Amino acid sequence: MGAEQGINAGDTAWVMISAGLVMLMTPALAFFYGGMVRRKNILSILMKCFACLGMVLILWALYGYSLAFGHGNGFIGSLEWVGLRGVGAAPNPDYSSTIPHAAFMIFQAMFAVITPAVVIGSLVERIKFSSFLVFVALWVTSVYIPVAHMVWSPDGWLRGLGALDFAGGCVVEINCGVAGLVTALVLGKRQGLTRPTLHNLPLVVLGGGLLWFGWLGFNAGSALAANGVAVNAFVTTNLSAAAAACSWAAVEWLVTGKPTMFGTVSGVVAGLVAITPACGFVAPMAAICIGLVAGGLSFFAVSVIKQKLGYDDSLDAFGVHGIGGFWGMVATGIFGTVSVNAAGTDGLLAGNPVFLRTEFVAALVTVAYCAAVTFVIAVVVDKWLGLRVSAEEEIMGLDITQHYERAYTMLE
Amino acid sequence: MKLVTAIIQPHRLEEVKRELYAAEINLITVSEALGHGRQLGVDEFYRGVKETGNLLRKIRVDIAVNEPFVDRAIAAIIKGARTGKIGDGKIFVTELQRCIRIRTGEEGPQSIG
Numbered sequence: 001m002g003a004e005q006g007i008n009a010g011d012t013a014w015v016m017i018s019a020g021l022v023m024l025m026t027p028a029l030a031f032f033y034g035g036m037v038r039r040k041n042i043l044s045i046l047m048k049c050f051a052c053l054g055m056v057l058i059l060w061a062l063y064g065y066s067l068a069f070g071h072g073n074g075f076i077g078s079l080e081w082v083g084l085r086g087v088g089a090a091p092n093p094d095y096s097s098t099i100p101h102a103a104f105m106i107f108q109a110m111f112a113v114i115t116p117a118v119v120i121g122s123l124v125e126r127i128k129f130s131s132f133l134v135f136v137a138l139w140v141t142s143v144y145i146p147v148a149h150m151v152w153s154p155d156g157w158l159r160g161l162g163a164l165d166f167a168g169g170c171v172v173e174i175n176c177g178v179a180g181l182v183t184a185l186v187l188g189k190r191q192g193l194t195r196p197t198l199h200n201l202p203l204v205v206l207g208g209g210l211l212w213f214g215w216l217g218f219n220a221g222s223a224l225a226a227n228g229v230a231v232n233a234f235v236t237t238n239l240s241a242a243a244a245a246c247s248w249a250a251v252e253w254l255v256t257g258k259p260t261m262f263g264t265v266s267g268v269v270a271g272l273v274a275i276t277p278a279c280g281f282v283a284p285m286a287a288i289c290i291g292l293v294a295g296g297l298s299f300f301a302v303s304v305i306k307q308k309l310g311y312d313d314s315l316d317a318f319g320v321h322g323i324g325g326f327w328g329m330v331a332t333g334i335f336g337t338v339s340v341n342a343a344g345t346d347g348l349l350a351g352n353p354v355f356l357r358t359e360f361v362a363a364l365v366t367v368a369y370c371a372a373v374t375f376v377i378a379v380v381v382d383k384w385l386g387l388r389v390s391a392e393e394e395i396m397g398l399d400i401t402q403h404y405e406r407a408y409t410m411l412e
Numbered sequence: 413m414k415l416v417t418a419i420i421q422p423h424r425l426e427e428v429k430r431e432l433y434a435a436e437i438n439l440i441t442v443s444e445a446l447g448h449g450r451q452l453g454v455d456e457f458y459r460g461v462k463e464t465g466n467l468l469r470k471i472r473v474d475i476a477v478n479e480p481f482v483d484r485a486i487a488a489i490i491k492g493a494r495t496g497k498i499g500d501g502k503i504f505v506t507e508l509q510r511c512i513r514i515r516t517g518e519e520g521p522q523s524i525g
Contacts, residue, residue, distance in 0.1 A: 040469075194426045392497075395423050396454075404457040410446050410469070 006091060008098035010226040015096075015103045018221025022110035025214035026053055026117050032207025032269070033121050035200040036315050040397025041125045042199070042407045048132060052117040055133065056140055060109040064140065068148040069095070069108065074157030077149050094154050096224040107221060108148075115144050115172045121315035122180030125190050125197065126394055129402040131385045138377045139179060143370055147171050151362065162355070163362035164336070164345060166233065167222035169277025169328040170366040177322020178367050179374040181313050186378040187387050189312035191394060197314075201262060208265035212241055215272045219279040232340045233279035236287035237272065240279075243291025244271025244298075251299045263299070266320065270298035273324035277359075278332040281344040286335035293331070294324050326363050333359030413508035413521060416485045418473045419445060419501040420493040425471050428492030435488040437481060439525065445472040451498045470501065476508055478521045 030049035034042040056064070063082050070077030081087050084105065092101040116136045123132070148171045150156040151163065158170070165171060198204070219237040223230035248267025249259035274294035275287055282290070302319035313319060333356030336347030346352040347359075381387055388394075393401035400406060420428055425442065432440060446467035453465040477485050486503055494500055513523040 192423060192426075395421075400454055400456070404455060406456060406466075410444060411467075 006097055007089075007100060008225070011096070011098040011224070012100060012103055014226040014230065015099050015107050015221055015224055018217035019103070019107040019110055021214045021217025022107065022114065022221065023053075023214075025110070025211055025218065026050075026114050028207045028210030028214055029114065029117050030207070031203045032211060032265075033124065033315050035203030035205075035207065036198050037124050038197045038397070039199040039408055040399055040406075041197075042399065043405055044129070044398035044402055045120060045124060047129070047403055048120045049117045051129075051133060052113050052120075052136060055136060056113045056116065057109055059137065059140060060105075060112050064112060064145055065105050065108065067141075068112070068145045069105075069153055072149065072153070072155055074155060074160065075150060076146050077153060077155075098225060104224065107224075111168060111172055111218070112140060112144055112148070115168075115176045116140055116179075118172075118176035118317050118321055119180045119183065121317035122184040122313045123187060124314045125398065126187060126388050128386060128389050129398070131381050131387050134385060135183070135377060135381050135387070138381070139374065142377065143179065143373050144171070144175060147175055147366055147369065151366075158362045158365060161361065162345065162358045164281060164332060164359070165277045165329065165362065166280035166332075167219045167276045169273075169325045169332065170362055173273045173276055173321045173325025173328065174363055174366045175325075175370050177318040177320070177325055178370040180317030181311065181322060182371050182374045183378045183387075184311055184313045184318075186375065186382060187312075189310075190314065191391060193312075198262070205261060205265050208268055212268055212272060215241070215276075219272075219276060223280055229280050229341050229343075232283075235284050236279045236282060237275050239284055239287040240275035240291035240294065241268050241271040243288045244268065244274065244295035245291075247292045247295030248299050249295075251296050255303075266298070266302075266316075267295040270294045270320050270324045273298075273321050274328040274331060276325065277328045278335065280341050281332055281337070281347075282335040283337060283340050286331075286337075290328065290331045290335065294327055297327055298324050322367075326367070329359045329363040330356070333357070413511055413524060414477055414479070414482045415506045415508045416475045416477060416482065416489070417504045417506070418475075418489045418493065419447065419470050419503075420473060420489070421495070421499060421501060422469055422471050424493040424495070424500075425473075428473060428489055431488035431492035432475070432485065435481075435484045437475060437477065437485055437488065439475065441474040443472045443474075445470045449499065449502070468499070476511055476524050478524055 026049050030046045034045040066081035067077045070080045072078040087101045087105050089100045091097045095104045150158045151165050151171050220230045220234040245264050245267040249264045252263040253259040271291035271294050274290050298320050301323040302316045334348045336345050337350050345355045348356045448468050456463045456466050511523050512519045
């Protein structure tokens, strides 16, 4: 029993439930994305998301958790917890002294799963499945794990600079968005696209709704306790999602004449992304401002900038997660206040412009590191195994050619 | 009056439409179809069980035209749908006995276009 001294039942229960909520986000994302592609490719999306669950969870237990959160240098952890040796019922006070170390480990594992899963949005309808698996293993190991260590480990040098990222603005959102954009540029555009590929909007909305639900665990669970900071994160997360849903729909209404369901659910995700680094450090009214800006900004990124530049970030991992995540980090530097979290930092509006600069630097470092290493991985996998399917396979669809199955029948 | 029916690859539909519009043929009916020609369908697997020769998805395009437009319609469809690979599809031309515009009750060649 000695090992369990100091464990708080409420905190532990909340973190376990939150880990379950974050786990649900990957299947939710699968449907959010799956509805957006042509029906000949939906299974290939679902399959890639489940491949992230299947593969990354195991990598995480074998060595990923240890390299990300073990004691090491400013850049990477160590192999002290390889195979989860020593990660059990006793708490690790570096992260939380009131929950078992293993609860923190499995909660973090779900973040490592969903981050490469978001990258899928940039690669859809053309990436070869076998190459995707190799890409994900390399990317989680050499991009996700070091960034998580730099930002979240007590040894991490970005954390040492004073940068704060409550639930993953840098580690998850900027990381996956930038990785998506870079890999999409290496892959090239899909062929012969003349119209939007969306085939089942209700699936997109179902996935988006479940993402919102799961995100409550993602953000409020990151308090690692059932306390006031967690509740603040829970409140700000909902408000930002709501505000961004309204602002995306409103901008669309003004620009195109009608608000759309697709735009509204995209706004929800943009708002959730933007509040992710800020949710435990900002007040509710700030969260509404963050969400309002996030909806408009992401709409502009995907409907104006992407169209002008012509890159095929197919489902807007960069436009929503990259741009929204960057804005979230900047917004943390603007709206941060110790009045909601004593472990936080006052931002620009509380008279501390230095914190805004720190958040900006952390976001820029993440962009630069992620872009450089992702580029190398994508080019290496492309030269080695070929990232793309053949032109014929792309036309036939990835469901049949990569997995020998089809999602929908026309006849009984 | 002729009915031009084409079975084409789904991914060529946009090209075929563009070529038809360029040939000033703006009235088409499109439906989904399943079938296969000489390539004999595709294999699928369900929990390890192989199903051979499943039907491929195709698009069926029907166009009713007056005589001067028959060859133009055929040429446009071929231009839009041909990739040179197996599975490009077929065009069937059949005699059209009657054509009636529902709104006005008009019948015959003037009711087609």
